[in-house]
Amino acid sequence: MKRLASLIAVLTCIGTAHADEVQVAVAANFAGPMEKLAEQFQKDTGHKAVVASGATGKFYAQIRNGAPFEVLLSADDETPAKLETEGHVVPKSRFTYAVGRLVLWSAKADYVDAAGAVLGTGNFKHLSIANPKTAPYGAAAVAVIDKLGLTATLQPRIVQGENIAQAWQFASTGNAELGFVAQSQVWRDGKFTSGSGWIVPANMHAPIRQDAALLTKGAKNPAAQALLDYLRTDKAKAMIRTFGYEV
Known part of the structure; x- marks a missing residue:
């Protein structure tokens, strides 16, 4: 032995x-x-x-x-x-x-609809995104907001995270009711791990x-x-x- x-x-x-x-x-x-x-x-x-x-x-x-x-x-x-x-x-x-895929996400269940129409309702105070100057997911979020014609409306509500991790943190803690985050942060095996979200169509921003x-x-x-x-x-x-x- x-x-x-x-x-x-x-x-x-x-x-x-x-x-x-x-x-x-x-x-x-x-x-x-x-x-x-x-x-x-x-x-x-x-x-x-x-x-x-x-x-x-x-x-x-x-x-x-x-x-x-x-x-x-x-x-x-x-x-x-x-x-x-x-x-x-x-x-x-x-x-x-x-x-990567961009997602509009909320920690609240049934808060975000399947088409992201909640963005146009104004029924929220804060929307978190990553810094668009240093984070590609932040740049993608800005492109989506602009494509929806909501830049002027949403600008006062945006809270900016240093990176996508911080943008998710703002949304996950409820400091922001909504957040543009990476799908990988809220998704496992074909479904959202918690809360609710809209997977942004890939054609709404640069790949x-x-x-x-x-x-x-x-x-x-x-x-x-x-x-x-x-x-x-x-x-x-x-x-x-x-x-x-x-x-």
Whole structure:
């Protein structure tokens, strides 16, 4: 038995000898899915993803200023492309890992109708959105409001979160009766986890293509490439779909 235990220990060491950590900057809307993916990634590969989540616009500034991130999971496709032209992304490493959906959501059940008509009723005091200057979901929300012809009406009611996580927080706590949030924050396995919502038709705003990229600081880290490869697997794609993304 001792000999068997020793053999198992040796095999375990061999399997994990080349395990590494990868520093990942993750868009706020993808924080929940990434938590699940990181856990499964470590189980399947031995590598550990150390995750920081926040607004894509802020990550852009941090990466340009030398932040130690090795992989970027952006909330858009423009930021990774821009970072590549500036020399911060390994050429040809970019790809779309998810296409996000915008949702008008309330923590109250039956508050938001299936067509989002509640926006035009005026029966609410506050509407939360992410900062449109740094968060693609915020920019999408502004585009929807404008397309509905409600910009002037809703402007005084808008409360702005630093990122989509904060916009969701305002709505989830009731500080804002309504919020434009990412579907991934309120959706699991084909239904809303709580409250009520309207999934905004994709043609009402520019597609929210979310690109992943290998940053130059991670070019020589096997765990960084392993994570990007993992996101392309059927297993990872299936997990991403459960949060309401298209892949």
